[in-house]
Structures are given as C-alpha cells and as structure tokens.
Amino acid sequence: MPHLHIEKFKEITFPSEHDGVSFNFIADNINHNNEKLIAVTVEGDDFFLLLKEEENRSLLKSDKLTRPASIYNVHKALLAYAKKANLNVIASNVPEQEKNVHLEDVNALKNIEYFASSFTTDKELRVEVGFGSGRHLLHQAANNPEILFIGIEIHRPSIEQVLKQITIQKLDNLLVLDYDARLFMELIPSNIVGKIYVHFPVPWDKKPHRRVISTTFIEEARRVLKVGGQLELRTDSENYYAYSYETFIAFNKTTLYINKNKDIVISSKYEDRWKKMEKNIYDVTMINEEDSPILSLEGDFTFSKPNLSKTDLAKLHSQTKKFDGGFIHFERAYKIKDAVMLRISMGSFDRPEHLYLIVKDDSVEYFPSLPLKSKSNLLAHKFLDKVIHG
Ligand SMILES: C[S@@+](CC[C@H](N)C(=O)[O-])C[C@H]1O[C@@H](n2cnc3c(N)ncnc32)[C@H](O)[C@@H]1O
Known part of the structure; x- marks a missing residue:
C-alpha cells in the first residue's frame, strides 16, 4: 500500500491543483479527530487519500475503499500533495520516478464497471475465483487461446504477479479483476460462462460468512453458467468439502460429481503444499442443466430529499x-x-x-x-x- 510518513501534516487550500492532480476537498472524521480524507482526481480517476495523524508524525496513504485501478495515480497524488503542502517526508515507499509498467500498460486489468456495463463476448468464457499465484489460470489461458478467461482476486501482489506474466507470455485471452468474486457473480449476464474454477478457497472455519461458496454464490453460478457448464470446487479442507457438498445438494435438480485425490492438468502452489503433506484433496463439480432467465435489474440509485439534520x-x-x-x-x-x-x-x-x-x-x-x-x-x-x- 503506497504511503508517506511525514513530520507534520499541513493543509492546503481546497480546491487546488498540482502536477496534474486536483485536490477537491478535505473531510474530517467527526469521531476521530486524527483522521482526514482528501478527495483527489488524477486522469479522471476520483479517489481519497487517507491521513492518520499520530503524535510525532503522520501517515498519508491511499484509501482502501476508493483506490483507483492504477496504483500509479495514487503515487502521483501522494507526491503532488507532499510537494504542494511542502511536507517533510520522513519515510516513503513511493518511487519518485516511475511508471508502473505492469499496471499501466497491461490492458488485461479491468475494473468491475467494465463487467457491470453490458459485458458480452462471442468466445467461451471461463472464470477463476481467487487465482492466487495464477499457475492454474495462466496455464489454462496459454493452452486454450480460443477461450476467454477472467481471473478474480482480492490480493494485490498476486494480481501484479499475474499481470506481469500476461505481458511476458503475450496472452490476449485473459482479463484480471481486483474485486470480490461473490459480487462479480451478481452482475454478469445469464448463461454465458462455460466453467467456474474455485480452487483451494480460504475455508474461513471461524467466519463462515466470508466463504466464497454459499447458497447465493451457487444460485448465481447456476444463473451465469451455460447449459452443461461446470462449477469446479477443489479443496484440501474436509470441513469445507462437507459444508460445500451440503450447500450444493440442497438445490433441486442438481448434478454433482465428487472426486477424491483426482489429478488435474496443473497443480497449484497450494495443491503442491498439501500433496507434500499427504493431505486429501476433494473435488465437487456441479453441472448446470438449465437455461436461466436473463438478468433483470430494475431501479436506480437516486435519493429523495433528505429530512435529517x-x-x-x-x-x-x-x-x-x-x-x-x-x-x-x-x-x-x-x-x-x-x-x-x-x-x-x-x-x-x-x-x-x-x-x-x-x-x-x-x-x-x-x-x-x-x-x-x-x-x-x-x-x-x-x-x-x-x-x-x-
Ligand atoms: C488459499 S488461496 C488459493 C489460491 C489458488 N487458487 C491456489 O490454488 O493456489 C485463496 C485465494 O482466494 C482469494 N480470495 C479469497 N476470497 C476471495 C473473494 N471473495 N474473491 C476473490 N478472491 C478471493 C485470496 O486472496 C487467495 O489468494
């Protein structure tokens, strides 16, 4: 996460501009007076910088919720604010001279709006949820050039690693999304996906609501999968397997295939680890057999006039x-x-x-x-x- 440790925060006048960055307004946390948000615009990207004031120094960094697709824009905004406010930077992980080639120049990184606004493709589509090191995803994309792959991950270093490989291997059939896969599933059209891979998801034994596999996820998977399309879950956790099996089988007219210690075409980093430890690996494959109605989302996000003071x-x-x-x-x-x-x-x-x-x-x-x-x-x-x- 790009950040600057600074001696003392200094406020600039809002709105103002510096080095192509617009500083639009500042927001003060009402309950914690050591926290502020600075609204910025860089190359059409709107996001916040987050300021945490500490006793002897302060931290200026990117805000997690609004971070733009390009980390380069965050770097630009941090450096421009530091210059404009004449801040004394004590420590920083932001390069002064840069262009993050892998995030800037790779066309493969898409934001969720790209998929939310009428995404379609003529190619067969396959989706991998939580691709981690990307070994399986990259192998599949390289070996199936006629199929379009979408890899979804929330771990930024994994995303950067895969983007680097996409450039090196010159893959043009692999798109990457930095987003929660569970929300992604709600947005894409019905009946367009051939396969969904969920390999070694985090079991979240203590926080089951964070699991990828849930009744809603399966519902959405059945909706987006074509007839004959498959959802492939692979896990080393017996508990997660049992939980998933129960969740899948609760659906009417469901075809499931169960396998234990099946070899697949490429084993992931996690899989290698579990195999070395001689752990069992469970596969649950669900085949979709029904056409689903088209996705219909009625309504908008307008508000009526507020009444609260x-x-x-x-x-x-x-x-x-x-x-x-x-x-x-x-x-x-x-x-x-x-x-x-x-x-x-x-x-x-x-x-x-x-x-x-x-x-x-x-x-x-x-x-x-x-x-x-x-x-x-x-x-x-x-x-x-x-x-x-x-
Ligand atoms: C245990 S790792 C497995 C990685 C890879 N599939 C493999 O087999 O090596 C699980 C991955 O899922 C990602 N992940 C967890 N929840 C997710 C979600 N809701 N959406 C997308 N990715 C998620 C994590 O960041 C992590 O990289």
Missing part, C-alpha cells in the same frame, strides 16, 4: 439498521464544507459493499461512484433512502 446524520455513526435480506452499517461520519459525509457498508450480510455518501441540505449522493447495480445493492439503497429521509 446534519447533527442527526452524524449520530448515525456506528449504528446498524437491518432489513429483510440485508443491512446498512454507518461506519464513519465526516464533516466537509456544507455537508456531512458517511462511510457505510450495505447490501447482503455475506458480501456487503463499502461506500461513501455525501449528504447536503437538499441532496444526497454516493461519492465518488455509485454502488454496483446488483440485486442486493438496489434493495439496500431503497432502505437507505428511507433512513436518510428520516
């Missing part, structure tokens, strides 16, 4: 409001000029989305971007509008 809004901090099928949690409240900004998580319990919301006297808007148009977000938005309406 700024003081009432700030008081929402830390509160959780539940509704049938999901929740909204008000994580943080910030003061900005003429408005209150809220950081919220919302949606369904096992795959919430985190967002910022700016509430002015007569308007409410998500910032810097709208939630993704998914069933659970549309439902949560309706409920949020009621809460903000008072």
